[in-house]
Amino acid sequence: MILSHAGPSTTDTPTATLEVSRAADFRVAMRELAAGVTIITAGREHGRRGLTATAVCSVSADPPTLLVCINRSAEGHAAITESGSFCVNVIAVEHQRLAERFAGRDGARGAERFDHGEWRALATGAPVLADAIAAFDCQLVQAIEAGTHTVFIGAVTATTVSPQRAALLYRAGSFAAAG
Numbered sequence: 001m002i003l004s005h006a007g008p009s010t011t012d013t014p015t016a017t018l019e020v021s022r023a024a025d026f027r028v029a030m031r032e033l034a035a036g037v038t039i040i041t042a043g044r045e046h047g048r049r050g051l052t053a054t055a056v057c058s059v060s061a062d063p064p065t066l067l068v069c070i071n072r073s074a075e076g077h078a079a080i081t082e083s084g085s086f087c088v089n090v091i092a093v094e095h096q097r098l099a100e101r102f103a104g105r106d107g108a109r110g111a112e113r114f115d116h117g118e119w120r121a122l123a124t125g126a127p128v129l130a131d132a133i134a135a136f137d138c139q140l141v142q143a144i145e146a147g148t149h150t151v152f153i154g155a156v157t158a159t160t161v162s163p164q165r166a167a168l169l170y171r172a173g174s175f176a177a178a179g
């Protein structure tokens with residue numbers, strides 16, 4: 001059984017140790033949350049940047065709005081801020097290598113990551129994966145700082161859908177198929 005640290009700090013437990021432990025507990029628990037895998041992109045041509053992300057959530061259908069949570073250290077973070085737009089590409093099982101690439105696992109960085117896959121643009125100019133299961137092209141409307149990450153809220157300006165394939169999921173450090 002894994003214990004959590006929900007209570008207040010005690011005098012015999014140094015605060016720093018407790019906070020590190022809370023972060024570790026949080027990561028261990030979050031690993032159990034199965035999530036659909038996306039590649040979030042921004043920028044144009046040599047300025048294109050992208051990262052693999054699961055922290056994506058619908059906010060509202062009217063108007064169509066979603067949010068993504070991006071680490072401030074990620075290459076894509078500045079590209080989103082500077083371009084004022086981003087695209088959420090929902091990917092399929094056959095895109096696992098691409099997911100690994102955009103998570104930095106094959107060493108490719110910057111616009112080089114887009115050498116694999118077929119990339120287009122819709123309304124905002126952010127890169128859209130041509131064979132994504134779905135894509136949400138978004139205009140950035142709000143950015144909220146939260147810990148190490150920024151919550152970017154996007155107004156969806158265009159979508160693509162091509163759902164007849166198994167989606168790529170991520171749970172407990174492993175990729176899996178859904179559907």
Ligand SMILES: Cc1cc2nc3c(=O)[nH]c(=O)nc-3n(C[C@H](O)[C@H](O)[C@H](O)COP(=O)(O)O)c2cc1C
Pocket residue numbers: 037050051052053054055056069070071073074075076102103104105170
């Ligand atoms: C399955 C998976 C999900 C991820 N989800 C997120 C996420 O939601 N937000 C985020 O900022 N990074 C996420 N990452 C980490 C980034 O993909 C990784 O740090 C990436 O290399 C971005 O940094 P870079 O572009 O500077 O290399 C995830 C990685 C993986 C493998």
